[in-house]
Amino acid sequence: MYYFFYKFTATIISNMKINQFFGVVNFTALFTAALFSAQNYQQLAIQSGYNADVIANGIGSSALSTNIDVDGVSFAFVAKDFQLTPSSTPLTYGVPADGIINTVVTSTPGLSFKLANLSSDNSLRLAANGQSGTLVLVTPTPVTKLYMLSTSGSGTSNVDITVNFTDGTTQTFSNQGLSDWYGGSNYAIQGIGRINRTNDVLEPNTTNPRFYQALLSIDTANQAKPIQSITITKVGTSVGISNIFAFSADIYTDCSAPTLQPVGALTSSSAQVSWTVPAYTQSSGYEIYYSTTNTAPTGSTAAILTNITGTSTTIPNLSPSTTYYYWVRTKCATTTGQSAWSFSGTFKTLCASVVPPYLNDFATVPGNCWANALSGGTPATGPTGTTAYWVSDGFLNSGTSGAMKINLYTTNRTGWLKTNVFDLSAGGYRVKFDYGVTAYNSTGPASSMGSDDRVQFLVSNDGGSTWTILQTWDATTALPSNSANSFSYDLTGYNAANTVFALYATDGTVDDVPDYEFFVDNFVVEPVSLSTSEVMANKKNISVNPNPFKDVLYLSDVKDAKSVVVNDISGRVVKTISNPTKELDLSNLNAGLYLVTVQFKDGSATTLKAIKK
Numbered sequence: 001m002y003y004f005f006y007k008f009t010a011t012i013i014s015n016m017k018i019n020q021f022f023g024v025v026n027f028t029a030l031f032t033a034a035l036f037s038a039q040n041y042q043q044l045a046i047q048s049g050y051n052a053d054v055i056a057n058g059i060g061s062s063a064l065s066t067n068i069d070v071d072g073v074s075f076a077f078v079a080k081d082f083q084l085t086p087s088s089t090p091l092t093y094g095v096p097a098d099g100i101i102n103t104v105v106t107s108t109p110g111l112s113f114k115l116a117n118l119s120s121d122n123s124l125r126l127a128a129n130g131q132s133g134t135l136v137l138v139t140p141t142p143v144t145k146l147y148m149l150s151t152s153g154s155g156t157s158n159v160d161i162t163v164n165f166t167d168g169t170t171q172t173f174s175n176q177g178l179s180d181w182y183g184g185s186n187y188a189i190q191g192i193g194r195i196n197r198t199n200d201v202l203e204p205n206t207t208n209p210r211f212y213q214a215l216l217s218i219d220t221a222n223q224a225k226p227i228q229s230i231t232i233t234k235v236g237t238s239v240g241i242s243n244i245f246a247f248s249a250d251i252y253t254d255c256s257a258p259t260l261q262p263v264g265a266l267t268s269s270s271a272q273v274s275w276t277v278p279a280y281t282q283s284s285g286y287e288i289y290y291s292t293t294n295t296a297p298t299g300s301t302a303a304i305l306t307n308i309t310g311t312s313t314t315i316p317n318l319s320p321s322t323t324y325y326y327w328v329r330t331k332c333a334t335t336t337g338q339s340a341w342s343f344s345g346t347f348k349t350l351c352a353s354v355v356p357p358y359l360n361d362f363a364t365v366p367g368n369c370w371a372n373a374l375s376g377g378t379p380a381t382g383p384t385g386t387t388a389y390w391v392s393d394g395f396l397n398s399g400t401s402g403a404m405k406i407n408l409y410t411t412n413r414t415g416w417l418k419t420n421v422f423d424l425s426a427g428g429y430r431v432k433f434d435y436g437v438t439a440y441n442s443t444g445p446a447s448s449m450g451s452d453d454r455v456q457f458l459v460s461n462d463g464g465s466t467w468t469i470l471q472t473w474d475a476t477t478a479l480p481s482n483s484a485n486s487f488s489y490d491l492t493g494y495n496a497a498n499t500v501f502a503l504y505a506t507d508g509t510v511d512d513v514p515d516y517e518f519f520v521d522n523f524v525v526e527p528v529s530l531s532t533s534e535v536m537a538n539k540k541n542i543s544v545n546p547n548p549f550k551d552v553l554y555l556s557d558v559k560d561a562k563s564v565v566v567n568d569i570s571g572r573v574v575k576t577i578s579n580p581t582k583e584l585d586l587s588n589l590n591a592g593l594y595l596v597t598v599q600f601k602d603g604s605a606t607t608l609k610a611i612k613k
Helices: 528-540
Strands: 041-044 046-048 075-078 100-102 112-114 124-126 132-153 157-165 170-178 187-190 194-196 210-217 226-235 241-251 271-276 283-291 305-308 312-315 323-332 345-348 358-360 371-375 391-393 403-408 414-418 429-439 454-460 468-474 485-490 500-506 516-527 552-555 561-568 573-578 583-585 592-600 605-612
Touching (some): 041 112, 041 132, 124 132, 124 226, 132 157, 132 170, 170 210, 226 241, 271 323, 271 345, 283 312, 305 312, 403 414, 403 500, 468 485, 516 528
Antiparallel strands (some): 046 132, 075 194, 124 241, 132 210, 132 226, 157 170, 157 226, 187 210, 271 312, 283 305, 283 323, 323 345, 358 516, 371 414, 391 403, 403 516, 414 500, 429 485, 454 468, 454 500, 552 583, 561 592
16 A cells, blocks of 8 residues: 555664684573472582682782682682772672672572672682582482573583482483573673683673573472482583582472462453462362552462362452462471461453443543454454554544544455443443544545555444344445534344444455554443433433532532432442532542443432543
8 A cells, every 4th residue: 555664663673792712502491490480499518529629809910819710711700899909999790799690591580699608718610521429418308300500601501410418319410501601691690790810810700701591400209319429521522611609409398389370261250370380299188368569478478269179269259450479388297287388379350240330531541441462354254353453542633532433445464353341131221323434634624545445333242252233334335524523323123232343444455555543432231221321311401510620520400300329430329318419529539431320219319421530
C-alpha cells in the first residue's frame, strides 16, 4: 500500500566488542535449573587445597599481594580494596573485598560463593594437562547439587571433577569445559577488572573479567552421603589455565522445600497449583501462603492453607482479575518443624462475569478484561494471532485518547477487539456504542471502504468459542460518517451467563486504495428498561454536580427518589443509598468513572456518569 513505508519504521543498533581471550566452551550447555524450584543453598568452607594467590588486594604492589597470575601472561584479578599507595584513588570495581560473590545467574537466585582469604592462596590453579589438586571441606556435607565457581585464563580449558564421599565412594564429572575469563556466558559476576603484576597497570572493564558458575548434579544414590573433598584434574590439550575458586551447594535434607509446577486450571475465584519434592523427602503434608504482593514469607509466617496431604490443591476464595503470588512448604514427618518456603509462583485469576448496567468509555485501554492483542482468522474460526491492530486514540481523531480505532489500509490486516464476559441470564438487555469513520490520520471523511473490507459486530454465547454476526459494514452498505453514529441492538434471545462481544475488522485480500480508520467509543450494555427510564428522567431534569467531584456529589433533585445505586465501570455495585438526600457522600470511592443510577418511586430510573478526582 502507498502508506506502508511511512507507517512502519525500525531502528536496529548493535555493538560488538571482541576480546582476544574470548572463550568458546563453558558449562551452560551441561545443566539447567528451574527458576521456581526451592533450594537450600549453603557455601562450602574449604579447609585446604588452594595453591595460588591470584587476587591482588590491600595496599601495595600487586606482586606483593599475589604469588602468580591467572593466565600465564602476568595478569591477575584485582580486589575492590586494592590500592597501589595509601593515596591512590579507591577502585569502583573488582572482586568484593569480603570475598562474597552473589551470583547473577537468574536460575539460582540467592546462591552465593565465599572465596578463600584474599591475602593467601585463593585459587586451585592448574596450568599443565594432568595437573591435579584436591579441595578438602571443613565439614563433610551431603548435597543434591554442587555449584562450582571457576574461570580459565588465556583460553578455555577442561577438567575432570571427582567428588569424594566419606564412605570412600566417588562420583566423577568428566571433561567439563571452563570458559575463558573474558566473554563467556553463565557468569556469576562480571566487570571485575584486572592488573598486570609486572607493572601494576590496572585494566578496568565494565563486563570483564568474569567468574563462572557451573552446576554439578549429584546422583540420587549419592545425595545422602557427606562429601569429604573434591578433586579437580586438568585434562585434554587446551592451553587455558584452570582456576577453581569456590564451591556452594544445595544441601540434602529429608524435608525438602517443594518445587512449584505450572499452574493448572484457573477461574475467576480459584487456582489449581501443584508441586514436586525429591523422593527422599519425609513429608506429613504441605502448607501454602499466598498474597497479592510479592513479599516472601519468613519461617514465622503463618500459612493460609494447611493440612494438604497431596502435592496439588486448589486455592479458593480469590478475587477476579487479580495477580497473586504463592509459596509452598513441606511439613516434616521426622520432626515437628517444616522446610523453607519454596520460591514464589504467580498466577492471575480470570475475569468475573459482569451483570449490566455496564460502560466502557476507554479511559483505560482496552478496558478491564477486554482484549485487543488478537488478530487473523474469521468469525467462523476466531482469532489466530496476537497482534494488536485495535489501538487507543481520540474519537474520530479528535484528541489522543478515549476511544479505540483500527486503521485498514493493507491486505490481510485483521484485528479483533473483544469485550469482557457478561452475565445476561436475567434477559432484557441491549448493547450500544458510538462509532464513525475518518480518512487516515484525519478528522475528514473517508472516500470509501475497500472492495472486500469488512467491519463486523459479533456476539458469542459461549465465551468466544463460536460467534454470531449482528452487524456488518462493508462496501455494499452506507459508509459510516466522520461524526458520531450510534449503534444499538436489543439482545432478545441472548440470555447466556457467558456472553462476549467483539468488533472484527479486516482489509481482506484485495490491495485496494482506501486508507481509513474505524472508531468505537462508549460501549454500553444495559437493561432495555433503563434506557426507557432515562428518557423519562430527562423530563425530571436530574443532574449531578460538581462533575468531576472530590468527595461529595450533589443531586439537583431528589423528589420521589427511592434509592441511588453507584456502579463502577465494570458493572460492580460499590454504593447503595436508600431514601437519598441531595448530598451523596462518596468519599470512600477510588478515583475513576462511575454510573450513578437514581431509582424513583414510580419505577423509573435515570443513570448519570460522574467522575471522581
